[in-house]
Amino acid sequence: MGEIRAFPLDLCPTMPHWPKTREMTDDERTSRATAFFKQIASRHSCRSFSGRPVARATIEAALRAAGSAPSGANRQPWHFAVLSSPGAKTALRVAVEEEERNFYGGIGGSEWQGLLRGLGTTAEKPYLEIAPFVIVVFGVTRNGTDSVPNPHVTESVGIACGLLLTALHEAGLASLVHTATPARFLNRLCRRPAHERPIAMIVVGHPAEDAAIPEAAAVRKPLDQISSWL
């Protein structure tokens, strides 16, 4: 019997071989995974940044990590608009604060505001001007002139953002994921077309001296609540 393949090889060319990984014992694997867990668990959202500069090359490397994420049909449906100019960041702060004042003024509803209690969030967003970079992440619904829409855009972009946050943390930088509103304004500010949808803003920089982790953010669900084994 011939070998069964998912795709005829000529339609599905492959790379010559799977990248070699070093052989490890189970203990070594577990200890590496545990060390990584400890390192990534020390990541927290920062809401007080210093103006200390960050090298553009560091952000570029982190964006390359984000761009290596898996995506539906490998469409890589993301675009990262990196804001660093004082003019752009001030315009962003003004627009976001106006939106947030409406939210905190009642439009957001008291249930939502209840959820945010304890995290120390307010309508004031000085960090949008102070932090050296704000990355506006767009989900790209179609590539170029393709008529087929990209599949699983939100899921793919979410995974890419996870890699981006991990790379930034690994580089010793602080970050904050912020809700991407007002959407139309973000498209205009970042000069992105209407078929790209803002999904998140990621504020990046060094923490200010007074940066702190709200107690509410330090609470993590235990493993038995976030996993089940079948």
Ligand SMILES: Cc1cc2nc3c(=O)[nH]c(=O)nc-3n(C[C@H](O)[C@H](O)[C@H](O)COP(=O)(O)O)c2cc1C
């Ligand atoms: C999709 C998303 C949107 C968020 N939006 C905001 C936001 O608008 N403002 C804010 O201060 N934090 C925002 N956060 C940060 C969360 O509040 C924070 O991740 C959560 O409280 C856990 O804290 P930690 O990041 O320190 O672990 C957002 C996080 C995510 C993933």
